[in-house]
Amino acid sequence: MSDFSILATDGKARRGALTTAHGVVNTPAFMPVGTAGTVKAMLPESVKATGAEILLGNTYHLMLRPGAERVAHFGGLHKFMNWPGPILTDSGGFQVMSLASLRKITEEGVAFRSHIDGAKIMLTPERSIEIQHLLDADITMCFDECTAFPATPEQAAHSMRLSMRWAERSRKAFQARPGYHLFGIVQGGIYRELREESAKTLTGIGFEGYAIGGLAIGEGQQEMFRVLDFTPDFLPLDRPRYLMGVGRPEDIVGAVARGIDMFDCVMPTRSGRTGLAFTRRGELNMRNARxxxxxxxxxxxxSCPACRNYSRGYFHHLIKAKEMLGPMLLTWHNLHYYQELMQGLRAAIAAGTLDAFVADFHAQRAESESDRSAD
Structure with a gap:
């Protein structure tokens, strides 16, 4: 029996609930990114107060520092970082491709040098799954190669098929336990035939959930939405769908309407640290003199603490003075905004009013187009 229940639908959009070993995740869901065992500038209690139910941890960074075995010594990532709720960990593949130096990809896995100390490391599907097990991730991701963009059909096919072979090895290495899930990752670049082949291969292997990888890496929103117009249709209706690394609020709204259930992105936290605030009427750069x-x-x-208790003028002062309170409060605000957006999407799907919600979302942002341009 699947631990994922679909409670309502509206068009392709789904309102669901995913049961994990550490709690239930209501979907559509946004996962704040806790790369190195912390959501930057936030206490775990503060993250929970925003409405977040699940966090993302990073296999690559945690395996390098402090080490997966050390995290296991402390009882797993939940206890180590004081987050009792569900955690999804990525496989480490994307960071190996984007951060590591002198990497060499073979059938076995990826050999690379750490970006921290230059140490030689071999990451295989089996080791990636072992690391995520040591971290005690509720949701483990298959080890894959994130296909670069742009890529020719031949390059995308070669990369995708390697990831599919790694997915089968990841499935075999995963230790099945109640409440713990392994997600496969659909690759194939921007090519419909390759995405369909990837999805068929993964569903043949069988996973508790399915991610769509290799998007939001430079192809642009229009092309991303084109791929999302067909890729979710290749996946089982009764399993959660996770769009990796997305994204901006308008990306999330569009993806939910196309049948996506789960998201993660550094956007709200990174933006908070650089003085950018997300609002219903677009983004505000708190550095601006206005x-x-x-x-x-x-x-x-x-209703977040930043908006209840502080003025825009005060935030402008904090950012200009480089006081750490500014990034802390802006990060809280941004995460709160993202969670309110997800709550609104869930409510709209349940009520059958998603089209009206989406129209209002875009209308509010359009009203302030001139303000955003001035910002």
């Missing part, structure tokens, strides 16, 4: 004497909140409709 906020200097503004006594109003970042978003008058937001």
């Amino acid at each position: 906020h200097t004497d503004d006594t109003g909140p970042i978003d008058p409709e937001c």
Whole structure:
């Protein structure tokens, strides 16, 4: 029996619930990124207060520092970072491709040098799954190669088929336990035939959930949506679908309407650290001088502590003065905004009013287009 239940649908969009060993995740869901065992600038209690139910941890960074075996010594990542809820860990493949130096890809896996100390490391599907097991991840991701963009059909096919062979090895290495799930990752670049082949291979192997990888890496929103118009249709209806590394609010809204259930992105936290605030009416750059004497909140409709208790003028001062409180509060606000967006999407799907929700989302942002341009 699947631990994923679909509670309502509206078009292709789904309102669901995924049961894990450490709690239930209501979908559509956004996962704040806790790369190195922490959501930057946030206490775990603060992350929970935003409404987040699940976090993402990073296999590559945690295997290098402090080490998966050390995290296991402390009782797993939940106890190590004081997050009692569900955790999804990525496989490490993307970071190996984007951060590591002198990497060499073979059938066995990827040999590379650590970006921290230059140590030689071999990461295989079996070792990736072992690391995620040591971290005690509720959701483990298959080890894969994130196909570069742009890629020719031949390059995308070669990369995808290697990932499919690694997926089968990941499945065999995974230790099945109640409440713990292994997700396969659909690759294939921007090519429909390759995405379909990848999905068929993965569903043939059998996974508790399916991710769509290799998007939001430079192809642009229009092309990403084109791929999402068909790829989710290749996947089982009764399993969760996770779009990796996405994204901006408008990306999430569009992807939910196309049948995606789960998301992660560094956007809200990274933006908070650089002075950018997400609001219902677009983004605000709190560095801009126009906020200097503004006594109003970042978003008058937001109930987060940053909006309840502080003015735009104060945030402008904090960012300009490089006070750490500014990034802390802006990160809290951004994560709160993302979680409110997900709550709104879930409610709209349940009520059968998603089209109206999406139209209102875009209308609010369009109203402030001139303000965003000035920002």
